[in-house]
């Protein structure tokens with residue numbers, strides 16, 4: 394038996410030992426013969442897969458995951474991420490729910506031997522995706538790929554109708570938006586660039602970019618976070634002649650607050666903070682740009698075509714022949730193509746699938762007034778979530794329309810901390826989400842469940858006194 398087969402046997406045993414499986418307790422809904430899912434999870438990345446496993450552990454199995462990508466290509470890992478390794482430490486245990494055989498380390502050692510772990514520095518990006526594919530397979534998670542949610546339509550009967558691209562619809566009691574980075578808002582493209590240039594002359598790092606087709610050309614890259622250096626390295630490796638990375642700041646980002654958060658319990662305990670403290674913490678957090686890993690920076694900087702411009706914001710951008718001219722305080726630069734590593738904006742109002750409800754969703758601006766001079770527009774636009782990642786209404790009159798919608802994507806950052814935005818947050822955030830969803834399913838049916846409990850009359854004890862004769866004789 395090979396290592397992976399043996400691990401899968403161990404896992405089966407651990408699932409049995411920890412009481413996985415068993416009959417559901419939720420009450421089926423009828424909707425004119427149409428199937429009603431207890432939970433539809435939108436997004437089949439690590440968050441969506443692990444949410445499904447968490448719900449199965451709670452014996453909620455009438456669930457479905459949908460993802461817009463082909464199977465095995467969910468999330469950024471093998472689509473638009475261009476780093477060689479993950480940026481997070483290898484020892485995190487984000488999605489295993491405490492089952493040793495389900496950890497990345499167990500999966501790795503099953504294939505490479507028990508002594509191989511020490512030699513791993515950081516997890517290779519492709520290996521992480523392979524692990525997620527394995528996770529999905531061994532847990533037999535119900536995923537439908539190439540299914541994109543276009544619209545959530547709240548119905549009068551407490552259900553949500555999910556409109557998929559292509560016209561098909563699904564019915565769900567609960568909808569978990571495990572939709573990743575872009576699912577909380579959108580990638581940010583500075584309007585100055587979008588207005589000045591045709592779409593063919595620039596791309597955001599979140600897009601598919603054919604760097605080989607730009608071989609021999611000069612690229613100007615805006616932004617100094619980790620993705621800029623990943624992309625510079627990838628572009629130069631594909632034959633691009635020069636990549637110039639421009640930072641507004643005068644120094645490279647060096648501090649990664651996530652490392653501190655992992656160390657001192659912020660990943661788990663952040664939700665317990667009061668709103669004013671959350672606001673201050675996240676203002677400081679968002680003030681940092683995630684630095685590149687040391688090896689990525691070293692690789693990028695080693696290419697002769699690499700250049701770094703510090704204290705060099707783009708003041709203007711204009712078309713020039715079939716390229717573009719970028720002007721910084723240091724003067725103009727001409728490029729054949731521009732790449733934007735300019736991050737994202739979280740705001741439910743930017744999400745097409747939320748267009749029927751976005752105006753009704755409470756934002757931080759609605760629920761918290763920071764001290765004068767400390768307002769942060771980025772924070773204010775985030776949804777103000779309940780303790781189980783549920784969207785809350787601005788006006789109590791809209792509670793029914795939003796009931797059952799959970800935002801487990803980047804937009805949860807301000808309310809509940811790292812959660813879905815990095816592996817570092819998942820270990821603590823997933824049980825919170827699963828409890829939130831399962832509690833809501835239970836509470837929605839509390840009247841009938843309580844009535845059934847009160848009426849319950851199934852005997853458990855079968856003994857008799859005095860013993861019946863045939864029993865005594867036996």
Ligand SMILES: Cc1cc2nc3c(=O)[nH]c(=O)nc-3n(C[C@H](O)[C@H](O)[C@H](O)COP(=O)(O)OP(=O)(O)OC[C@H]3O[C@@H](n4cnc5c(N)ncnc54)[C@H](O)[C@@H]3O)c2cc1C
Nearest residue numbers: 436438439440460461467468479480541542572573815816
């Ligand atoms: C370049 C890059 C590098 C990163 N590196 C790290 C790292 O090293 N360590 C780390 O912890 N984090 C890293 N992150 C953060 C990373 O996004 C998360 O850790 C991880 O992807 C979050 O998983 P998720 O399942 O929440 O979201 P995702 O992995 O993004 O999965 C969400 C899925 O939902 C799908 N989806 C979205 N909307 C819809 C819709 N309407 N209908 C159907 N499907 C939809 C998406 O296509 C996607 O497949 C990185 C992010 C990027 C962009």
